Amino acid sequence: MPASPIFNPTDLIRFLPEIILTAMGTLIMVLDPLLNRRESKVYGTLSLATLLAAILAAIYAYSDAGPAFGGMLIVDGFATFFRVLVLGVGILTILPSFSFLKRQQAETSEFHALLLFSIAGQSIMAAANDLIIIFIGLEISSIASYILAGYLRDDKRANEAALKYFLLGSFATGFFLYGVALIYGETGSINLSVVHAVVTGPDAPLPVMVGLAAALMFVGLAFKVSASPFQIWAPDVYQGAPTPVSAFLSAGPKAAAFAIFLRIFMTAFAPIGHAWAPLVWASALLSMTIGNFAALLQTNVKRMLAYSSIAHAGYVMVALASRSEVGIAAAMFYLAAYACMNVGAFAVVSHLSGKGERYQSIEDFAGLAQKQPFVAAMLSIFLLSLIGVPLTGGFFGKFYIFKAALESHLVWLTVLGLLNSAVAAYYYLRLLVMMYFRDPGEAASSAEPLTPAFSAALILPAIGTLVLGIFPGWVLDFAGRSASLVK
Amino acid sequence: MPESYAEQYFPVLVQALLAMALAAGLLTVSYLLGKRVRNRVKDMPYESGMVPTGDARHRFSVKFYLVAMLFILFDIEAIFLYPWAVVYRELKMFGFIEMLVFVVPILAGFFYIWKKGALDWSPDSTLNRKR
Numbered sequence: 001m002p003a004s005p006i007f008n009p010t011d012l013i014r015f016l017p018e019i020i021l022t023a024m025g026t027l028i029m030v031l032d033p034l035l036n037r038r039e040s041k042v043y044g045t046l047s048l049a050t051l052l053a054a055i056l057a058a059i060y061a062y063s064d065a066g067p068a069f070g071g072m073l074i075v076d077g078f079a080t081f082f083r084v085l086v087l088g089v090g091i092l093t094i095l096p097s098f099s100f101l102k103r104q105q106a107e108t109s110e111f112h113a114l115l116l117f118s119i120a121g122q123s124i125m126a127a128a129n130d131l132i133i134i135f136i137g138l139e140i141s142s143i144a145s146y147i148l149a150g151y152l153r154d155d156k157r158a159n160e161a162a163l164k165y166f167l168l169g170s171f172a173t174g175f176f177l178y179g180v181a182l183i184y185g186e187t188g189s190i191n192l193s194v195v196h197a198v199v200t201g202p203d204a205p206l207p208v209m210v211g212l213a214a215a216l217m218f219v220g221l222a223f224k225v226s227a228s229p230f231q232i233w234a235p236d237v238y239q240g241a242p243t244p245v246s247a248f249l250s251a252g253p254k255a256a257a258f259a260i261f262l263r264i265f266m267t268a269f270a271p272i273g274h275a276w277a278p279l280v281w282a283s284a285l286l287s288m289t290i291g292n293f294a295a296l297l298q299t300n301v302k303r304m305l306a307y308s309s310i311a312h313a314g315y316v317m318v319a320l321a322s323r324s325e326v327g328i329a330a331a332m333f334y335l336a337a338y339a340c341m342n343v344g345a346f347a348v349v350s351h352l353s354g355k356g357e358r359y360q361s362i363e364d365f366a367g368l369a370q371k372q373p374f375v376a377a378m379l380s381i382f383l384l385s386l387i388g389v390p391l392t393g394g395f396f397g398k399f400y401i402f403k404a405a406l407e408s409h410l411v412w413l414t415v416l417g418l419l420n421s422a423v424a425a426y427y428y429l430r431l432l433v434m435m436y437f438r439d440p441g442e443a444a445s446s447a448e449p450l451t452p453a454f455s456a457a458l459i460l461p462a463i464g465t466l467v468l469g470i471f472p473g474w475v476l477d478f479a480g481r482s483a484s485l486v487k
Numbered sequence: 488m489p490e491s492y493a494e495q496y497f498p499v500l501v502q503a504l505l506a507m508a509l510a511a512g513l514l515t516v517s518y519l520l521g522k523r524v525r526n527r528v529k530d531m532p533y534e535s536g537m538v539p540t541g542d543a544r545h546r547f548s549v550k551f552y553l554v555a556m557l558f559i560l561f562d563i564e565a566i567f568l569y570p571w572a573v574v575y576r577e578l579k580m581f582g583f584i585e586m587l588v589f590v591v592p593i594l595a596g597f598f599y600i601w602k603k604g605a606l607d608w609s610p611d612s613t614l615n616r617k618r
Contacts, residue, residue: 032599
């Protein structure tokens with residue numbers, strides 16, 4: 001037995017963000033019955049402080065990077081990037097939730113506790129280098145997300161969303177676990193570095209078996225990132241869930257799931273890349289096409305953003321299909337840009353939707369620019385970035401992804417992807433036209449005045465989107481340096 | 488000693504086939520040889536000789552499910568404590584702290600459900616009053 005591994009301070013420091021999140025999440029959960037106060041001011045502020053502390057801890061842990069707990073976790077640039085990303089998404093989820101929860105009269109500590117637990121799971125996923133730890137992180141993140149999706153429990157749609165998400169999500173996790181079991185049976189290890197060594201080594205297992213494991217894990221992970229053909233749950237869940245939760249689901253769990261997707265497929269399954277590349281290729285094309293064309297037909301904004309998020313998952317799949325370090329870096333950059341713009345767009349929807357989330361249709365955005373020009377301007381930034389207009393993060397995200405795809409000779413995928421982006425411009429622009437060139441309707445007129453927290457919830461992602469669009473080098477350099485995953 | 492992957496599993500295949508054949512055979516034999524009586528009394532569900540009354544599909548109070556779920560959670564905690572208690576002396580301080588890490592969050596959860604009134608059994612409990 002190793003000598004008292006719990007006292008190993010290096011391990012604990014590398015695991016500090018998750019420790020902070022779990023401890024504070026538990027504390028916030030227990031505080032509710034202790035204080036007997038139902039105000040998100042207390043719990044939300046505490047959660048924000050927790051997330052900031054966790055970000056600092058994640059950055060501090062990176063100053064002494066390396067594996068922890070016998071290689072089960074690994075703190076590298078890649079892990080730190082995704083840790084900070086999911087923690088940042090958490091902050092951007094809580095900021096608009098203050099006014100939202102108050103409006104829906106649903107201020108509880110559970111909302112914040114569950115959010116912190118879910119983020120803890122995603123943070124574990126970001127740093128995990130071991131299939132079982134990845135699985136545990138995935139479950140921590142997912143189970144809390146299922147509950148969050150049904151958070152407004154008197155709302156039928158939220159209930160439907162939670163049940164669908166739970167049933168389909170558990171099913172997908174099962175697929176992932178079957179893949180893990182196969183890998184363990186074939187290689188005798190669940191550590192990704194060891195699995196990679198065995199698969200490339202002289203005693204490599206049958207490629208068919210490794211391929212089968214890769215296919216099973218592909219099903220589970222494609223579900224979690226809502227990539228076709230496993231995207232069917234996404235529109236119903238994003239539409240039914242409370243809007244701040246939809247924002248969270250479309251960014252946090254998705255980024256973390258892509259983190260493990262990249263890590264598993266670019267380390268353990270990298271040697272059989274030629275076998276899974278067609279799968280990813282097809283999934284990327286299907287996701288982009290289904291997402292964009294279905295989004296054209298939507299009248300509900302949340303549903304439209306859900307289909308758009310399927311399409312964006314498709315763009316990231318293009319980066320994975322390029323199977324190169326340039327592709328990994330492009331995917332990282334894209335996910336950061338996507339998180340900023342998508343969470344921001346959802347925040348505006350949550351602001352406008354009103355009590356009981358009545359106003360969700362595209363017509364309800366009519367005349368927003370006249371009534372609340374600041375909100376309309378911020379949403380414009382997010383929408384332009386989602387389209388991929390230059391000077392926004394979305395532009396460079398797409399640019400780097402398709403550049404990586406071209407370098408890997410995926411000419412057709414690039415052409416079809418670019419055509420898809422052109423289609424996508426239509427439904428984002430429709431919303432812009434609605435905001436700026438129509439007379440204000442009931443929704444825009446009855447929108448509440450801005451609170452400081454909500455303004456921050458718009459300004460922060462807008463700054464993020466613009467910084468990524470004007471100084472993309474800052475993030476891309478880091479992503480490029482962190483993109484070599486095989487240790 | 489059989490070496491190849493498939494050969495190792497041959498006995499399992501034989502056993503599976505035998506088991507299926509036995510089950511199918513017994514059912515067929517009893518179908519062919521057995522006498523069949525069909526009347527109302529014979530078709531009634533077997534309730535240890537009692538005459539069944541009412542419908543089996545009652546509505547249960549949701550409290551039962553809540554308590555059942557909570558029971559499973561804390562039951563599992565108790566099961567983890569047993570092996571720990573056996574090797575407690577060998578693990579020394581390490582085992583103690585590891586167990587604290589496990590037990591304290593569960594105690595926090597226990598405190599939470601208690602204060603929330605999930606363990607209150609009577610109809611006018613806190614849980615119902617909050618509704």
